[in-house]
Amino acid sequence: MSHGTGEAQNGSRANELILAALVDGLRIKNRQLNEKCCHALASMGRDAIKHIRTVENDRATQPLYRQRLSAVAALIENTNACDLPRASTVQAALIEAIRVNNPTLNRKALTAIRTLRYGIADELVRYALMHQKQFGSCTRLLSAVEQLGLPPDGEARMHLFNLVRHPNSQIRSLTAKILIQNVPATQV
Secondary structure, three states: OOHHHHHHHHHHHHHHHHHHHHHHHOOOOOHHHHHHHHHHHHHHOOHHHHHHHHHHOOOOOOHHHHHHHHHHHHHHHHOOHHHOOHHHHHHHHHHHHHHOOOHHHHHHHHHHHOOOOOOHHHHHHHHHHHOOOOHHHHHHHHHHHHHHOOOOOHHHHHHHHHHOOOOOHHHHHHHHHHHHHOOOHHHO
């Protein structure tokens, strides 16, 4: 197998993981999440249709979920939504999927996030800081950063130093773990 073919297969697998998380995000009754997943799927264009239709036609799919899927598929089929910036809309939807209190969706979103660009840990930290008063969301976002094991940049590290003094012990603990796991070897 050539290097190019491997990259295409990896890209295809990444697309599948992203599509699975975004389509599953439509299952959850959360308007903000649904809108972000809708925009992200639309930004992926016709590539998303097959996956959406497969889930939509599954007998186990609940009626309200089926309606959301049908509406997104129609949007993609009837508009040129490919003008949406794919990377940013997909990233925003996956981060929102981590914020929602749904462990299955959280796992799918984290798996899909692993396929994205390197700086995703920084975005997760920024979102955690923005939502620090929503303990559940903040905790899920920080937990995702910890599981990714990616070092945040300087600005995101500063945000972590702010969160390490948070009143919630779980947020403090997760923040400390992230900071410790990303200490350069020369400082250990």
